[in-house]
Amino acid sequence: MTITTRPSRSGPSLLGGSIDVPVNPCQHEAPRSVQSWTGEPGTVGSVALVGAGKMGLPLAAQFAGHGWQVTAVDVNPAVVDAINEGRSHVAEEPGLVEAVAEAHASGRLRATTNGTEAARSVDVVVVIVPVMLNDRQQPDYRYMDAAVEAVGPGLHPGSLVVFETTLPVGDTRGRFTPALEAASGLKVEDDLFVAFSPERLLSGHVFQNLATYPKLVGGIGPASTARAAAFYASVLDAEVVAMSKAEAAEFAKLAETTYRDVNIALANEFANYAERVGVDILEVISAANSQPYSHIHQPGIGVGGHCIPVYPHFLLSRAPEMTLVDASRKANDGQVDRAIATLEGALDGLEGVEVLVLGLTYRDGVKELAYSRAIPLIDGLHARGARVLAFDPLLDAGEVVQVGAVPWPWGSAAPSVRAIVTQTADPAWASLDPAWFAELRVVLDGRNSLGDLALPAGIDYHGIGVPSRTGG
Ligand SMILES: NC(=O)c1ccc[n+]([C@@H]2O[C@H](COP(=O)([O-])OP(=O)(O)OC[C@H]3O[C@@H](n4cnc5c(N)ncnc54)[C@H](O)[C@@H]3O)[C@@H](O)[C@H]2O)c1
The missing domain is CATH 3.40.50.720 (NAD(P)-binding Rossmann-like Domain)
Structure with missing residues (x-):
């Protein structure tokens, strides 16, 4: 089928699910480095990035590229060695090899396996180690618990800790903030700031996404939200959205990913029916999506990766009443x-x-x-x-x-x-x-x-x- 249109002004794809968003130009003035960073506009400090994987390493390079002194923390010594030699251990991400080499050459990126030391020497700690599922489809916190345990004793008055790893609603406040307070002796919203800010990037498009996707930030309280929003405003060219609380930001990430899983399940059900009635589902979806409120995704053999099939279970682990979410998971796996x-x-x-x-x-x-x-x-x-x-x-x-x-x-x-x-x-x-x-x-x-x-x-x-x- 050919659909003839005038060029769309917003550019939504008729195939659904992929909308081109214009990249924001970098508008940061040359920043001023400060010893103890408190969120003052135009200033930068030091940050530890915990979990230098496919998402964490580009973030480390992005932060260094905006003037921050970055310490990448990873439990894998091979990852640490590579970074300390200016090499990216992730080969596929466009622009990453160059960005890591540049950040290293500028003297603003180093790596270590010691999370406590790193947390002690920086103003901000960003955590992005995986939380996956155990064999009972419940969140598996082993990497995150270990990361929190490592950085906690290194925190000091004024530390900001941001969780970027996707988490079940309530974990930033209920599970990790008490652990950080207990290990550091600090009090959140008083001399410790804790926020959740979901990582929403797509592998293969990370640097482009960093310059386009609004950055959601929700703190344990207003002081934490403000401090975390100031941090992201200093390292990103995209819009920063300060949300009412950490739980809202946690839920937003689960909502956007689960929406996609449910949408794909619907596309798969439509596809199965299309086969029965002898209709081409691709033609149907293209036609349906020419109505601007329809965004039907593509059917396929299933949904993989450690995001879309996982996060519906984070919701279900706390909200088993979400029968639509459960049915969609089963439909996609079927x-x-x-x-x-x-x-x-x-x-x-x-x-x-x-x-x-x-x-x-x-x-x-x-x-x-x-x-x-x-x-x-x-x-x-x-x-x-x-x-x-x-x-x-x-x-x-x-x-x-x-x-x-x-x-x-x-x-x-x-x-x-x-x-x-x-x-x-x-x-x-x-x-x-x-x-x-x-x-x-x-x-x-x-x-x-x-x-x-x-x-x-x-x-x-x-x-x-x-x-x-x-x-x-
Ligand atoms: N990959 C994606 O497409 C994607 C997209 C959006 C968000 N995310 C979020 O990012 C998280 C991480 O994803 P990724 O793709 O970067 O994972 P990854 O497996 O590529 O990297 C994780 C890194 O964390 C390190 N690590 C594990 N435990 C650690 C610890 N206790 N301390 C320090 N380092 C530790 C590992 O050695 C590894 O290098 C995901 O769980 C998800 O919440 C991922």
Whole structure:
């Protein structure tokens, strides 16, 4: 379908979910460095960034780039060593290698494993270590508890601690502030400031997002909110939004991510129905989203990564009455079983069948296997007797083996492969040549990214909610 429009002034994508926001130019004047930073406009001090991972390291570079003296704290000595040599251990983030090298060369970025020492020597501590889920789908605080335990004794009068890690509503006030007070002997809102400010960035777009997405800040009280908002105003070019309290900022992050999970679940239900009635869901979504209040996301084989599938459970852990949230999680996780059932139907069972999975990370371009739907996909295929080969441009052969599949070198002949499943929408799949697979019978396009792929006669194509076709 072609929709003819005049260029939109706000630029919302008709495919939903991706709205281009203009980047704010940097308007900071050259800052004045102060010994004990108190939030005075135009001044900068020193900050410890705890958890120098895919999100933390770009933040460290961003803070240094705005004049702050930054100490990156990480429990992984290899991460610390790399930073102290001016190297980024995260290769995929555009601009990060250069930003870390520049921050290091300017003398404003160093790293350590010692959180207590770091907290003692800085004005601000920003914490961004993971909180994930345990096997009962409850928040797993082990990294965060350890980080809080490390920095607490180093805090001193005037310290500001900001949690950027996504947390269940109430944790900043109820779980971590008492721990920080107990370890430091300080009193929040008096001589200690504590706030929550969710990290909302998308891997692969971090520096652009830092200059565009409004930064939400909610403190334990007004003094903490003001101090944290002043910090972010000094390091970010985006709008800073001071919220009424920490809980509102915690909830906002859970709301925006859970909204996306529920939205995708709806798109998946729509896709399943579209298959039943022989309608192309992509055409439907494009058309529906041409109404400016409709923002239907894309259907797919499932939702992965350590954000979107995790945070609905943070809500459910405190609000089990959210049945819509629970049903959406189940609907999205059920997409893998649907895909396997489609393959089973197309091939009359999977016992002894060789299946190639393309894309193992939770999405293309991000080397992250956490909660990737490739894992239950591979397990489910094995459970039905299939032999699973796999390829991911971001993983080497050893990493593919760790995920449970047999590595397939891109472009090599694989005469026994009878089915291909795409689990990511990597642009590389566009150059897939069906001639590499003499016995290929089915392509299951888990992200609807191969609709234009030319297939020889006799090979079936199935997408998610799009009409199936047979090549030739
Ligand atoms: N990755 C994303 O796309 C994304 C997006 C938005 C928000 N977030 C938030 O950021 C958090 C971190 O995500 P990430 O992708 O940067 O994780 P990551 O796994 O890439 O990095 C986490 C880092 O923390 C370090 N660490 C663990 N425990 C520590 C401790 N006690 N003290 C010091 N360092 C410790 C690890 O060694 C690692 O280097 C997430 O849990 C989430 O709340 C992530």
